[in-house]
Amino acid sequence: MAHLHCLPPSVEPRVSEHMPQIIDMIKQIIDSGCAYSIDGDVYFSVDKFSKYGRLSGRKLEDNRAGERVAVDSRKKNPADFALWKSAKEGEPFWGSPWGPGRPGWHIECSAMSATYLGYSFDIHGGGMDLIFPHHENEIAQSCTACENSNVSYWIHNGFVTIDSEKMSKSLGNFFTIRQVVDLYHPLALRLFLIGTHYRSPINYSDVQLEKASDRVFYVYQTLHDCEVLLSLHNNVNRKDSIPPDVKSCINKFNDEVLVSMLDDLHTPVALSALSEPLKIINDLLHTRKGKKQELRIESLAALEKTIKNLLFILGLMPTSYSEVLQQLREKALKRAKLTEDQVLQKIEERTTARMNKEYEKSDAVRKDLAAVGIALMDSPGGTSWRPAVPLAMQEQQVVAV
Known part of the structure; x- marks a missing residue:
């Protein structure tokens, strides 16, 4: 993940190390009147939480119980879900006020997020398939354990597909990151991924990775050439001003990036904004007209700084252009x-x-x-x-x- 420029998580908690917090939260939910215990099992009573379904937009009457697993006849409502499950032979278990057992699937997430982030925090992520029932149940649990519980933004990513079919182990149509970066540079993979809005499905293909790799090479080669030229003018007294057309391009670029990122992190639009400033840099570097342009060095410095700011924000800024360009060549030779x-x-x-x-x-x-x-x-x-x-x-x- 470090090769993909992904920041490491501050904490990676394990469920087995948080049983006291999980049991305490279940007690709080029972005390609120929204859960009940039967024969060592504890169930959340969805009828007691009036806002159940607010994230997914689903109504209780629209849910059809028994389609995936058999309905437990002991439940007060077929939609009630387990907070604690009594011990079964061959399964790990822990002691609890309701007898030996283990947590339900949903409660562990609520308990651990509350432990490290508090009951109210900014962003909760996950795949589209977790909206219901997992995240819906998390909301119900957390809000009944603490009435001030709140998540400001739910970030649900789309699926990775191959030929428009969801990538999954069960279908055998999946690739690991290690397999992909064996042939393609990690930053090419990163650009490919953020070239689609995070809520939309991504259709994986070698074609798309080839084109992402080609684009990454173009971006870094342009900035490398710019960096080399600017290094030759370090001792030149540069003016503060730049030509109106370059200033207009930079202002337009910054506006487009800001608007797109404020629009639910619309990274594809932010990336597309790179085209014009990169074109101007190449014109200033390589065309006869560009080489003669007034304030050429100042323009190149301002454009390079502007582009680098976006690459840093998107996690696409390498430590060395020349190093990444060489790595991209090596990957291309391998393919x-x-x-x-x-x-x-x-x-x-x-x-x-x-x-x-x-x-x-x-x-x-x-x-x-x-x-x-x-x-x-x-x-x-x-x-x-x-x-x-x-x-x-x-x-x-x-x-x-």
């Missing part, structure tokens, strides 16, 4: 099943063919490399290569960045 020496040999073969005016042969070398995701770039200084989307994938849907 292409080539070594860099083999690519350089192909470049040499193409150069010889062009010198001999064997243009069909030189074109074939370029196409063969492009087919496996290696793009050749000619310049007055010679031919170099960079990772690219394999030819067969280039016509397919583009990642929104």
Whole structure:
């Protein structure tokens, strides 16, 4: 997860280490009159909590009991859920006022979040499939244990799908992060993931990862080139002002990023805002007109700073552009099943063919490399290569960045 630039959690609690807190919360719920004990089991009485269903929007009469598991006839209402389950043979158990047993699935989350965050906190996350019944039951438990309990924002992420089918172990259509980052850079995977709004499903495919990888390379190569040029002007007294068009671009960029992130963390829109400032940087770096523009160095410095701020916010800011660019090249070579020496040999073969005016042969070398995701770039200084989307994938849907 560190390779994906995910911040580590402050606490990773274990249920087995929080039995006293779980039992105390169940006692509080019973004392509130919203739970009852039968033969060593404790059930939450959903009829006693008038706001049950407020998160999912479901009504009790719409729930059909007995479709997934057999209904316990001892319950006062088929929708009542377990807070404590009496010990079963072969299962772990702990002592409690209701006899030996173990916690229900939902109560452990309420008890541990209350222990570390209090009864009222800002954000509670989880998958869409947890809205009902898990999070609905958490709300009921926490609110009856403490009337001031509150979660300000519920963040529910969409599923990862393959060919529009949910990725899951039971279907056997899943990949681990380790498997993916063996072939693709972790920051390419991160960009791919935040290129879709977190509440929407993400359709996993090699095509999308190839395009995310290509985009990441473009972003970091642009910023690397900019960084190199700016390092050559460290001793130049830069003016505070920048041209109106560059200032307008930066202001528009900042506004778009702010509005999109305030709109339920709409990261795809924030990422798409990168296109214009990156284009201007490349124009200033490489075009004849850009190189002659007034306040060129000041513009590049301001644009680079602006882009870096967003990359930092989105967890896409690397410690070194050159290091990540090299890693992206290595991943591309691995996907292409080539070594860099083999690519350089192909470049040499193409150069010889062009010198001999064997243009069909030189074109074939370029196409063969492009087919496996290696793009050749000619310049007055010679031919170099960079990772690219394999030819067969280039016509397919583009990642929104």
